[in-house]
Every structure is written in C-alpha cells, then in structure tokens.
Amino acid sequence: MKKENDVLQYVSNSLNQISAYITKKYPEREWMYRAQRLYWEKVYQANEKGYPVVWHSLSVSPELLNAIGTVPVCLDGLASTLAALNMGANKYIDIAQKYVPDQICAVNKTGIGLALSRDIPKPNAVIYTSTPCDSARTAYPLIAEHLKVPHFCIDTPIEENERGYGYIANEIRGAVSFLEDVTRQKLNWEVLAKAISYSNQAYELISQIGELRKVVPCPLSSRLLVLNGIFLNMIGSPELVNFLRAEYNMGKEKVERKEGHLAEEKIRIAWIQNLIFFDLGILDWMEKEYGAIVPMDAFGFRESCLIEDTSDEEKVFKGLAKRLLRIPMIHGTSCPAECWMESVTEIVREYKCDAAIFAGHVGCKHTWAVGKLIKDMIFDKFGISTLVFDVDSLDPRYTGPEIIKYRIKNFLEIIQ
Amino acid sequence: MIKELSEVVFTPFNPAVKAWKEQGHKVIGFLCSYVPEEIIYAAGILPYRIRATGCTKRIQGDVWMSNFSCSFARSCLEFALDGTYDFLDGLVASDSCGQAHRLYDNWRFNAKRPFMHFLNVPHKNSESAISWYHDEIINLKGSLEKFFGISITQESLEKSIQTYNETRRLLRALYEFRKNPHPPISGFQSQILVLAAMSMPKEQYNGILSGYLDKIRGEEPITNYRARLMVIGSALDDPAFIKIIEDQGGLVVTDALCFGSRYFWEPVEIKDDIMFSLAKSYLSRANCPRMMDQHINISNFIKDMVQSFKVDGIIYQKMQFCDLWGGESLFLEGKLKELKIPFFPLQREHIITNKAQIATRVEAFIEMIHEVIE
Numbered sequence A: 001m002k003k004e005n006d007v008l009q010y011v012s013n014s015l016n017q018i019s020a021y022i023t024k025k026y027p028e029r030e031w032m033y034r035a036q037r038l039y040w041e042k043v044y045q046a047n048e049k050g051y052p053v054v055w056h057s058l059s060v061s062p063e064l065l066n067a068i069g070t071v072p073v074c075l076d077g078l079a080s081t082l083a084a085l086n087m088g089a090n091k092y093i094d095i096a097q098k099y100v101p102d103q104i105c106a107v108n109k110t111g112i113g114l115a116l117s118r119d120i121p122k123p124n125a126v127i128y129t130s131t132p133c134d135s136a137r138t139a140y141p142l143i144a145e146h147l148k149v150p151h152f153c154i155d156t157p158i159e160e161n162e163r164g165y166g167y168i169a170n171e172i173r174g175a176v177s178f179l180e181d182v183t184r185q186k187l188n189w190e191v192l193a194k195a196i197s198y199s200n201q202a203y204e205l206i207s208q209i210g211e212l213r214k215v216v217p218c219p220l221s222s223r224l225l226v227l228n229g230i231f232l233n234m235i236g237s238p239e240l241v242n243f244l245r246a247e248y249n250m251g252k253e254k255v256e257r258k259e260g261h262l263a264e265e266k267i268r269i270a271w272i273q274n275l276i277f278f279d280l281g282i283l284d285w286m287e288k289e290y291g292a293i294v295p296m297d298a299f300g301f302r303e304s305c306l307i308e309d310t311s312d313e314e315k316v317f318k319g320l321a322k323r324l325l326r327i328p329m330i331h332g333t334s335c336p337a338e339c340w341m342e343s344v345t346e347i348v349r350e351y352k353c354d355a356a357i358f359a360g361h362v363g364c365k366h367t368w369a370v371g372k373l374i375k376d377m378i379f380d381k382f383g384i385s386t387l388v389f390d391v392d393s394l395d396p397r398y399t400g401p402e403i404i405k406y407r408i409k410n411f412l413e414i415i416q
Numbered sequence B: 001m002i003k004e005l006s007e008v009v010f011t012p013f014n015p016a017v018k019a020w021k022e023q024g025h026k027v028i029g030f031l032c033s034y035v036p037e038e039i040i041y042a043a044g045i046l047p048y049r050i051r052a053t054g055c056t057k058r059i060q061g062d063v064w065m066s067n068f069s070c071s072f073a074r075s076c077l078e079f080a081l082d083g084t085y086d087f088l089d090g091l092v093a094s095d096s097c098g099q100a101h102r103l104y105d106n107w108r109f110n111a112k113r114p115f116m117h118f119l120n121v122p123h124k125n126s127e128s129a130i131s132w133y134h135d136e137i138i139n140l141k142g143s144l145e146k147f148f149g150i151s152i153t154q155e156s157l158e159k160s161i162q163t164y165n166e167t168r169r170l171l172r173a174l175y176e177f178r179k180n181p182h183p184p185i186s187g188f189q190s191q192i193l194v195l196a197a198m199s200m201p202k203e204q205y206n207g208i209l210s211g212y213l214d215k216i217r218g219e220e221p222i223t224n225y226r227a228r229l230m231v232i233g234s235a236l237d238d239p240a241f242i243k244i245i246e247d248q249g250g251l252v253v254t255d256a257l258c259f260g261s262r263y264f265w266e267p268v269e270i271k272d273d274i275m276f277s278l279a280k281s282y283l284s285r286a287n288c289p290r291m292m293d294q295h296i297n298i299s300n301f302i303k304d305m306v307q308s309f310k311v312d313g314i315i316y317q318k319m320q321f322c323d324l325w326g327g328e329s330l331f332l333e334g335k336l337k338e339l340k341i342p343f344f345p346l347q348r349e350h351i352i353t354n355k356a357q358i359a360t361r362v363e364a365f366i367e368m369i370h371e372v373i374e
Helices: A007-025 A031-049 A062-067 A075-084 A090-096 A106-117 A134-147 A162-183 A189-212 A223-227 A230-234 A238-256 A281-290 A313-326 A328-334 A337-350 A371-382 A401-415 B002-010 B015-022 B037-042 B060-065 B071-081 B098-110 B127-148 B154-178 B187-197 B202-218 B239-247 B274-283 B295-308 B323-339 B355-373
Strands: A053-056 A071-074 A125-129 A151-154 A267-271 A292-297 A355-361 A386-391 B027-030 B046-049 B090-094 B115-119 B227-233 B250-256 B313-319 B343-348
Touching (some): A007 A031, A007 A075, A031 A071, A031 A223, A071 A075, A075 A106, A075 A134, A106 A134, A125 A162, A134 A151, A134 B295, A151 A162, A162 B127, A230 A238, A267 A337, A281 A292, A313 A328, A328 A337, A337 A371, A371 B060, B002 B187, B037 B046, B037 B127, B037 B154, B071 B098, B090 B098, B154 B187, B154 B202, B187 B239, B227 B239, B227 B355, B250 B295, B313 B323, B313 B355, B323 B343, B343 B355
Parallel strands (some): A053 A125, A267 A355, A355 A386, B027 B046, B027 B090, B227 B250, B227 B313, B313 B343
C-alpha cells in the first residue's frame, strides 16, 4: 500500500497535528484530543507491529477484543472521525456508491468504501452485531465477505430483560470462541477484568457528566457531546477515563463557580438525532451567535451501567449484553418507538430544554420513520417546537453547512 | 380463474375475506415473511399478508414515515390509516426489517387494531436462535388463545400445516409449468396466483388452484417472448411491475421474491415438536437479507432458479430506502458474475410513476440479452 493512501496514518497524523496546535494555542484543552490521538496512533501502528486487528461495529465491546490480544478498530468511529477531518469521508462514500445505493447510511458507505479502496490494511477478522439498523446489518457481513476475512455476528434481539441479556451473552460467548480460533489467542480474564474496571469508571464519569450538563447554565460545551463519541471506540481504556475525568472536573469546577460554558446562555436545545460530524463548528456557531447550547443529545451516553463482579463469567457476559442494549442509539432507535420517546422526554424535561432539533441523518431511515411521532410527542408534552431537516451527518455535499446554519438561524430567530 | 383471483389480489377487502367475515370469523394481518401464519390459521382466524397492491396515492404514509423511508412500508401505512385495513381484527408484525418495525410502530400509535402482537425474530439460524424464535411463537400462540378465547390444539396446528403445505405443493407445481420452453402462464398471471394465496382462506384457494392446474395444460403456450427473465430483490407486491417487463417482450419465468417463490418454496416438515418444527422451518428460509447468515443461501437459491428455469437474465429491483436488498448487490453481483448471467439492477418506488422509463430500460436490457444470446 502506498503510504500517501494510508487512511490510518492520515487519521493518526491529523490528530497529532490537531493536538499539537491545541496544546500550543489552548494548553488547558490539550486533554480533549489526547485520548483520540493515542487511540488512532495505536490503531495505525498495530499493522506495523504485527498485532492482529479486528474491525468492529459500534455496539461490539472493545474490552473483549483487547482481552483477546487484538487491536480493535471501530469502523463506524473511523467513518465519523474521517468526516470531521479535512480529508472528509467523501472519497469512500463515492467508492461505495459504485456498488450500493446512495441511500445507505454514509457511516456504512464509508466502511464499504474503505474496504473496497484498500487504503486501509485488511483486518484479521470482522465482528459486528445485528444492530442498530438495516444499513449496518447489510454492510458488515458484506465487507467481510468482500475482503474474504472471517467474520462473526453477535445476534442482538432488542429485548431489554433477562431473556434478552441471556441470549446476547451466549452470542458474546460465541464471539469469544470465534476470535480465539481466528487469532489462536485465549481471552485473558485478568486483562478483561482490568478493562472492565476502566469501563466502570468511564460509565460512572459519563453519568456524572450527564448530571452536570443538567445544570442551568450548562457548564460544558455542545462540542464536547461530539467528542464524547469516543466512548464507543475506547471503552475499557485508561485514556478514556482520563478524558472523562478531565471533562468532569472542568464541569464541576464551573458549576461550583456558578459559571456556564456560555457567558449568556439564552436557549437550551435538545438534539434528538445524529450530531453533524462533518462540521462541529455548527454547534460552536449556535453558541456564539444565539447563545444556544445543546445540553444533551438523544444518542449521548448519560447513564451508568456497571459490571460489579468480574470474577463471574456469566455476570460479565450478561453485563456486556446489557451495556450493548443500553447504548443510547441502540436503545433509542432500534427498540420500539416508546424507548426513543422516553429518552427524548427525559432529555427535554431533565435538561430543561426550550426547543428541539431533529437534524435527520438521511441514512437513518428507522429514525425518520418515527420522526413525526417524536416531534408531535415533544409538542404535546412540553409545548415546544422541533426543527426538522435532512442532512447527511458525514457528507457535506448533501446539505452544506451554510444551508444548515440558515435553517437553524430561521428557527432560533422565530423561537427567540 | 385468473380474473376471479385478480379481484382477490387488487381488492384488499376482497370477496373471499368478506365471505369469511360474514361467517363470523376473524382476520389478522401479518408482516411479513417471518410470521408463521399456520398458527393463526390453526386458531380459526384468517391470516392476511399485509401489502399495498394497487396503492396509487400516499398522503398519511408519507407524512408519518417521511420520504426517507421505504415506500412499500409507507404505502402499507397508507392503507392502514385510510381505512382500507379496517376489516382486520388484529395485526401480527415482526422486526423483519427496520421499516417493517416502524410501520408497526406507526400503525399501533395511529390506527390500533383490537389484537396487536410483535414477534422479535433473531437474525441468525443457529440453535439458540431457533430456541428463541420457538419461544416467540409459543408466546404468539398463547396471546391468540388468550385474546380470542380459543384453544389452538396439536390437531388444529397439524391440520393447518398440512393445508399450508398443500398450498406450497400446488404453487410449486404451478412453477413447474413455467420451466417449459413455452409456458402456459405468464409472470404477471403467476404473481396474481401467488398473491391470492396470501389473501384468502387456504382451503378455498387450494381448491381453485388445484382446478386451475388440471386445466392449465389446455392453455395456449406463450411463444412470443424474447427473453426468459427472473425478478429478484425487494418486496414486490404489484403484478403491474411484472406486466411492464412482459409488455417489452420479456417473459418472467421465475423469481426470488418474498411475494413470489420465497413465500412457498419450502414445506414445513413436521417433526415431534410441532412448534419447534415451525420455528426451524421459518428461520432457515433464505427469504430476506435481514438474516445475517443467509446471504450465501439466497445467492444459491437464485443460482438454482437460474439453472432450472433456464433464465436468460435477471432483473434486480431494489426499492428505494430498502437497505437490505440495496446493500446485497455488493455480494450478489460477484456471485452472479460467476454464472455469466446478464444482470440488471433497477431502483424503484412502490407506486409506479415512471412506467415508461422502466419500460425503456427493460427493453434495452432485453436487447442486450439478445446480443449476448446471438
């Protein structure tokens, strides 16, 4: 592979550059990019160091993959990270569209495009779940088949009870056996227990951060919600814990000082669909121009989900199964509509929101299909308005930042 | 006979369903390939496959599900909300795909039927998945018994499965005729016969189809076609689409559609545990790419059909916003190239508004096949 086409090198280098720039200009914000930088550096170096690499979908636990001695790469995370960097995800979306319809989710199209492009080293295996959507269901097995690498699906019936957890726990066991066979390495329970101790800390911190964000004025920026997306890629790592602890400490200090992130917080927005990955500046612009902050988004982690006893295999696997189903995006959008309604209700009520924005990712058909139910419910329960528009969260060519800003501007001016 | 069954297909509350209801019986709609309708039929209730054949305008379906959803699902919702499906006493749905799941959500929020039940269907055909699905259908049986105050006995289940297997046998016999170089039935007519099977009592249907099969040899063979075609892909519940293809000189001789051969191809083999037999049978079917481990079986089924029906070309119709069949092309195209069979991907909407465009493209495809054959 030519080095100039190495996507992982590009991502790793870009984050190093961003981190260096931030450290120089805003040294107090260095922690915001440190964890991501280290994650992508490790991923990039994995191939050179000869570590087995496993691509996984967003709902597969990286703790397990680490404990088997592989380097996990969250393909969905890579797609959204690429979209946020200068390079963008467009190249890979275009490659995928030669083979699959354009309406497939751009997160998955980017994954397909990467696999077809050979701009990324072939993994040793691919592991995925049957959530959250048809697009992911179709993409992952096909990527693996195309690359001719072994793959495994953790089947995930959407049922948040003991029966559901038990079934998925059994599927996770199957995934472990599969990976042990592929890598000829055994699951190291000590490594897994350590990773779970980190992930427990991460869950506690993210729920505490969620509590802080309820405070008026909100002590933390909207942009941090996007950065918190690394939770899925990095759960079980000390780097994620450090990131979240720094975030928590910053928020706590501000709350103690009765300070908000904004000098004057005028409006609190519930963001109820995907955030816009290709331009995080839109959230900054909303804050700066309108004093509009997003205290929480519907796909944002905000609840604790601990695995108390790592000595009991059954409890560990069931705990991981429960966590899988409680991933906000899975719980909210793959379950019956009531789950998303409850989630949005909680956000609007507890985060004291004045309005809502449904920036509907065009690839997210199962959310669009109940968008009106959600919008109507928000109005009926709280009497507040929801701005609805379509975007592609990864591809600015679908709806560019200026159009998005124009729509948001009109909405905010009306409700203010 | 085809004319008689056309009314069954193109009129949702058709004469057969009306007669059934007039006798005091119930009707339950079901969505879609992974609901074992034999259980409903064993309860003395008519299972009716939800579709939207003949839907020509969509207002509420688009409003509730948006334009970014599968238009088949939106059309079905239109029928649910405009009163077309008011004759249903219940609905049994499953998460066969994300859109079917959301259709069910919108249906129950906006036009709830007296009996509503949801099946959580696994995405794999493994031992534990069959066990899970077995529990799901046991639960369905229990819900039906409780709600309707009836008992679904072993005998009634066996009888129901036998009746359904007879339908399957008859439909396969019908498809056998389509293997002929000059079949006595078109693709358009065949789909009417298959859709009718989903929309009326099976005993009545079996009698009609059986009678038709006795007479079919006397039908005039179709000789004036230019290519033997197979249709695969998304949910296709409208024979008018097949007719567009056949009007251009193609003859649709087979399919791999859930509203076609995939509805009836494999019988349910009754083993010791009848519910387990049903679970195993339904979960093992290569009906839809929603099953994560059936991709290879779907392509093998298509390959077998191509060979046994001497297919000259495949029309792969993909409903816009149907990710499952949309994405499948990445896998299928490679497999079909191995067969060296011409292959035509066609994106479409449920309501056919571009008939002339489809016709032109199909005509060009048939021309291309001719060049290959010659």
